[in-house]
Amino acid sequence: MAKIKFILNNEMRTVDVEPNETLLDVLRDKMGVKSPKCGCDRGDCGACAVMIDGKSVRSCLVFAIEVNGQEVTTLEGISQPKLTKLQEAFIQFNSFQCGYCAPGVIISATELLNNNPHPDLEEIKEALSGNLCRCTGYQPIFEAIMDVSRKRKK
Amino acid sequence: MAVVHNFEYYKPLKLAETLKLLKKYGDKAKLLAGGTDLAVFIKEGVLFPEAVIDIKHVKELQKLELKKDGLFVGAQASFSDILESANIKKDYLLLWESARSVASVGIRNRATLVGNICSAVPSLDSGPALLCYDAVVHLASTKGEREVPISEWFLAPRRTAMKPDEIVTGVFIPKPKIKNAGCYLKLGRYGGEDLAQAGLGVFVNDKLEYKLAYCAVGPVPKRAAKIEKLLKGKALSTVLIAKAMSLVPEEIAPIADIRSGKEYRIHMCKIMLERGLEVCTERMKGKIIDTLRILGG
Numbered sequence: 001m002a003k004i005k006f007i008l009n010n011e012m013r014t015v016d017v018e019p020n021e022t023l024l025d026v027l028r029d030k031m032g033v034k035s036p037k038c039g040c041d042r043g044d045c046g047a048c049a050v051m052i053d054g055k056s057v058r059s060c061l062v063f064a065i066e067v068n069g070q071e072v073t074t075l076e077g078i079s080q081p082k083l084t085k086l087q088e089a090f091i092q093f094n095s096f097q098c099g100y101c102a103p104g105v106i107i108s109a110t111e112l113l114n115n116n117p118h119p120d121l122e123e124i125k126e127a128l129s130g131n132l133c134r135c136t137g138y139q140p141i142f143e144a145i146m147d148v149s150r151k152r153k154k
Numbered sequence: 155m156a157v158v159h160n161f162e163y164y165k166p167l168k169l170a171e172t173l174k175l176l177k178k179y180g181d182k183a184k185l186l187a188g189g190t191d192l193a194v195f196i197k198e199g200v201l202f203p204e205a206v207i208d209i210k211h212v213k214e215l216q217k218l219e220l221k222k223d224g225l226f227v228g229a230q231a232s233f234s235d236i237l238e239s240a241n242i243k244k245d246y247l248l249l250w251e252s253a254r255s256v257a258s259v260g261i262r263n264r265a266t267l268v269g270n271i272c273s274a275v276p277s278l279d280s281g282p283a284l285l286c287y288d289a290v291v292h293l294a295s296t297k298g299e300r301e302v303p304i305s306e307w308f309l310a311p312r313r314t315a316m317k318p319d320e321i322v323t324g325v326f327i328p329k330p331k332i333k334n335a336g337c338y339l340k341l342g343r344y345g346g347e348d349l350a351q352a353g354l355g356v357f358v359n360d361k362l363e364y365k366l367a368y369c370a371v372g373p374v375p376k377r378a379a380k381i382e383k384l385l386k387g388k389a390l391s392t393v394l395i396a397k398a399m400s401l402v403p404e405e406i407a408p409i410a411d412i413r414s415g416k417e418y419r420i421h422m423c424k425i426m427l428e429r430g431l432e433v434c435t436e437r438m439k440g441k442i443i444d445t446l447r448i449l450g451g
């Protein structure tokens with residue numbers, strides 16, 4: 001066991017981990033952060049996405065011990081103090097059905113809009129190509145992001 | 155899912171420390187940079203390292219260094235780092251396009267180019283670009299440093315010229331000296347995140363020297379030397395391109411697998427050659443072309 005210390009959603013946290021524990025498992029099982037989901041557990045589906053130092057990563061492919069001293073943001077952090085415009089748009093457009101993919105999609109789309117305030121449809125598709133959604137056919141997800149992009153001041 | 159295999163985790167801050175660990179553990183150690191391959195290999199019981207050495211904090215293993223005579227891609231440089239560099243897009247477009255075709259953002263933010271050539275799976279997207287640029291792999295161990303040309307790097311699927319006590323500190327890509335154009339075409343089952351069914355790097359310069367390299371259609375990525383020889387010094391024509399396409403089956407050795415059949419791969423490798431050469435010719439004339447949907451999808 002090793003003690004690691006990192007910023008989780010703006011709060012300094014400490015936790016004991018084994019080297020082989022993934023960040024996904026530690027967040028969910030030891031730290032009570034349930035938004036990252038386990039879909040494939042091998043980097044293909046994007047359901048487990050979180051941000052490390054502002055960049056999206058697959059938490060199923062990161063060992064928790066690696067994030068010692070870094071900053072991890074999950075959907076719980078993004079939603080503070082209130083839902084973002086993007087999240088409001090997802091609600092308005094009924095973008096999700098079961099919602100299993102939603103945390104990962106929101107992480108990816110948030111990162112996209114941080115880097116590129118006015119993405120076109122192609123850019124949105126490319127940015128979300130690592131997020132699988134089994135329910136919606138993606139259309140309502142794209143529409144919500146397009147809407148946020150349009151409503152932002154150029 | 156809990157990971158069954160456990161290991162010692164090391165986080166050296168200096169290269170010398172890293173090399174000492176490698177000497178101690180030899181092939182029982184695995185280096186960890188992005189971890190996008192390593193974590194899967196450990197989880198799925200393909201690898202059982204005793205020690206995992208995280209090299210993300212080793213001071214000497216810098217990210218990217220643009221030099222006058224070329225680009226040094228350090229062991230910590232992720233594909234996103236490459237994509238974010240406007241200079242790389244301008245001067246090494248073939249490399250840039252191959253980086254763009256790797257998986258998806260969440261993987262590219264983490265996965266490194268050096269890790270890609272160390273995993274050395276046949277479908278690696280960075281292979282063709284590095285082969286076309288005649289890149290040089292830089293290695294270090296407690297015994298000293300050495301360099302291996304990329305053409306001698308890939309030995310077999312997942313086997314490279316690296317010895318167990320060595321680390322790849324980076325890859326040097328010499329800057330092409332005269333006007334040139336390049337492109338990377340990747341065939342996947344759909345647009346977006348997929349492993350390549352076939353990949354092709356094409357590079358042309360002002361002297362009409364052509365460099366071509368395929369991946370995912372043989373045990374290791376490799377240059378298409380016969381086609382390069384045929385094209386050398388010649389301006390492209392329909393007849394010449396057709397001749398080049400007819401040589402494709404001699405250059406590649408694809409298998410049939412879950413991603414596609416053998417015949418389909420051979421057929422598409424011809425089409426990719428044709429389109430890749432066309433793109434490069436147009437780019438030489440200064441035309442801006444996006445290759446993202448050039449194979450459909």
Ligand code: FES
Nearest residue numbers: 039040041046060
């Ligand atoms: S659970 Fe991590 S990518 Fe699918």
Ligand code: FES
Nearest residue numbers: 097099133134135
């Ligand atoms: S809403 Fe069910 S997986 Fe996307």
